[in-house]
Amino acid sequence: MPAPAEIDLERVICRLADLEQTGARAFRLGGGDWPLRGFVVRCGAAVRGYVNHCPHAGHPLDLQPHHFLTPxxxxxxxxxxxxxxxxxxxxxxAGPCSGQLLRSIALNVMDGLILLAPEVDIAALVAATS
Ligand code: FES
Incomplete structure (x- = not known):
């Protein structure tokens, strides 16, 4: 039987179950004045992650915490x-940035936890969207 994979606690975003109520959840990871601000969203059985930075005017997408989805x-x-x-x-x-993309963040789901994938460079993502 293989050894269980170790979980890097600094890359834990939230529990999968935390998405039940709103379908999405904001997070901040990384230190200093400019942490990575992102959100995770449930897509059927899968989960997607994006930087919380709208390609239109660069605002965070949620004015109310964790509200990222249509009703x-x-x-x-x-x-x-x-x-x-x-x-x-x-x-x-649809909207003022039609055709543009949110910047995606690679994720892993392990033991009911949503984590940043090991290859995600937090500093590079922050620099690209600030
Ligand atoms: S900042 Fe998102 S639609 Fe304008």
Whole structure:
């Protein structure tokens, strides 16, 4: 029997079960004044992660904490000017940044926890969206 994989606690975002209530959840990871600000969203059985930075005007998408989805939970919505994004791809399908993409974040799910994938360079992601 293989040894259980070790979990890097500094890369834990939240529990999978934390997405039940709103379907999405904001997170901050990394130290200093400029942590990585992102969110995770449930896509059927899968989970997707994105930087919380709208390609339109660079605002965070959620004005109310953890509110990233339309009321029917089908699409991601930016609270600032209403851009709508596909949950699976992060593609803006309507609104002022139509055709642009949210910056995705690679994730792993392990033992009911959502983690940043080991290859994610937090500093590089922060630099690319600040
Ligand atoms: S900042 Fe998101 S739609 Fe304008």
């Amino acid at each position: 029917d939970r089908v699409l991601i919505v930016c609270a600032s000017h209403g851009a709508l994004f596909d949950k699976e791809s992060g593609l803006c399908i």
